Amino acid sequence: MHALANPARFLRIARPLTSWLLLVGLVLAAAGMAAGLLLTPPDYLQGETVRILYIHVPAAWLGMAGWLCIAGASISQLVWRHPLAAVAGRAVAPAGATFALVCLVTGSIWGRPTWGTWWEWDGRLTSMLVLFFLYLGYIALGSAERERGGEGRITALYGLAGAVNLPIIHYSVLWWRTLHQGQSISLTGSTIDKSLLWPLPVTMFGFTALFCAAVLMRMRAELADAKVEARMRRLGS
Amino acid sequence: MNPWPFVIAAYSVTILATAGLVLWSYASMRRSEAAAAAFKRP
Numbered sequence: 001m002h003a004l005a006n007p008a009r010f011l012r013i014a015r016p017l018t019s020w021l022l023l024v025g026l027v028l029a030a031a032g033m034a035a036g037l038l039l040t041p042p043d044y045l046q047g048e049t050v051r052i053l054y055i056h057v058p059a060a061w062l063g064m065a066g067w068l069c070i071a072g073a074s075i076s077q078l079v080w081r082h083p084l085a086a087v088a089g090r091a092v093a094p095a096g097a098t099f100a101l102v103c104l105v106t107g108s109i110w111g112r113p114t115w116g117t118w119w120e121w122d123g124r125l126t127s128m129l130v131l132f133f134l135y136l137g138y139i140a141l142g143s144a145e146r147e148r149g150g151e152g153r154i155t156a157l158y159g160l161a162g163a164v165n166l167p168i169i170h171y172s173v174l175w176w177r178t179l180h181q182g183q184s185i186s187l188t189g190s191t192i193d194k195s196l197l198w199p200l201p202v203t204m205f206g207f208t209a210l211f212c213a214a215v216l217m218r219m220r221a222e223l224a225d226a227k228v229e230a231r232m233r234r235l236g237s
Numbered sequence: 238m239n240p241w242p243f244v245i246a247a248y249s250v251t252i253l254a255t256a257g258l259v260l261w262s263y264a265s266m267r268r269s270e271a272a273a274a275a276f277k278r279p
Contacts, residue, residue, distance in 0.1 A: 018266075022259070029255070033248065048240040055251040098258045106247040113243050210255055217262035224269035228276050 005083055007223050014216045021213035028206030035199035043196060052110040053192075054199050057185070058207040059103035063131060064166055066096020066211070067159075070138065071166075074159035077152065084219070086152035087226075089159055090142045091218035095211050097135035104128055115179055123176035127169040134162040 036054030043050035069092045077085035107125065108118045119125065142155045173182045184191045185200075192200075 033252075037244070037248070049243055051244050052247045055247060059251065095258060095262075098254050102251050102254045105250050109243050109247045109250070113238050113240050207255065210259060214258050214262040217259075217266040221262070221265040221269040224266075224273040227273045228269075231276050 007084065010084060011220065011223065014220055018213055018216045018220070021209045021216065025206050025209030025211075025213055028202050029210060030206070032199045032203030032206050035202065040196050040199060046114060049110060049113050050196065052106055053196075054203045055207075056103060056106040056110060057200060058204045059099045059106060060128070061204060062207060062211050063096055063100030063103045063128065064169060065208075066092050066099065067131060067134070067162060067166060069215075070096070070159040071163035074156035077156045078160070086142075086156065087219050087222045088215070089138075089152070089155065090146070091215045091222060093135055093139045093142060094218065095214045097132060097139065099207075099211065100128065100132040100135055104132060111179075120179045122179040123172035124169065124180035127165060127172050131162075131165055131169060134165060138162065 032054060036051050040051070042048045070089050073082075073085040073089035073092070076082040077089070104125075107128075111120070112118050138155065138158060141158055142152065145152050145155050173180055190197055
């Protein structure tokens with residue numbers, strides 16, 4: 001990670017990587033969604049609504065993974081003062097917030113025909129909503145600190161503190177057995193039949209690639225803005 | 238209850254939000270990099 005501390009070196013890698021991630025992400029996300037809509041059988045219990053799985057699960061994963069990246073960037077900034085850590089944290093936040101919102105909206109749409117309600121103050125749903133609000137707070141704090149010319153240390157501390165919510169989201173279905181179903185996919189296996197499961201890794205990889213492409217593009221924009229600001233300051237002095 | 242309007246609504250939300258995020262990030266990157274390049278030119 002320290003090898004990427006030099007922005008010029010980072011940009012040399014990020015420029016070609018952005019296009020590749022965009023291309024791979026678009027192809028995989030489109031193929032996975034098409035397969036989920038057209039090629040898999042309906043579930044014996046949920047029927048056709050099970051197809052929402054192929055977009056809801058990647059959105060939930062990216063909403064949580066986004067904050068994990070923010071926590072990692074915060075540690076990197078506070079401990080090693082990595083010059084790109086604050087930039088990375090600020091770039092991840094809008095992408096993470098988008099997918100947290102997609103997770104909430106698609107979950108709500110899935111809940112109506114399955115549970116008979118759009119919303120319930122269930123442990124998983126509420127902790128995910130808290131994550132979305134944490135993202136909004138991070139975005140506001142990050143831009144306020146940047147405008148004031150701060151180093152982003154308060155934002156980094158907020159990013160670390162907010163990571164407490166991640167295990168709450170993960171274990172919420174075990175701690176509070178309410179409406180949301182328990183964990184059906186883990187590192188050791190899945191309770192979902194293979195005939196239904198196979199498009200899920202495709203959409204997971206596809207949306208993850210698009211997420212990474214969006215983050216890289218936002219980082220490149222921030223670095224270009226910083227370059228302009230530095231030159232303006234030099235001209236002004 | 239017909240499930241397809243729910244499925245279509247969920248997919249539409251996801252596609253629109255993802256496309257919005259990617260296009261917004263792309264536009265920001267192009268605008269900022271063009272400004273930085275213009276500043277560099279004599």
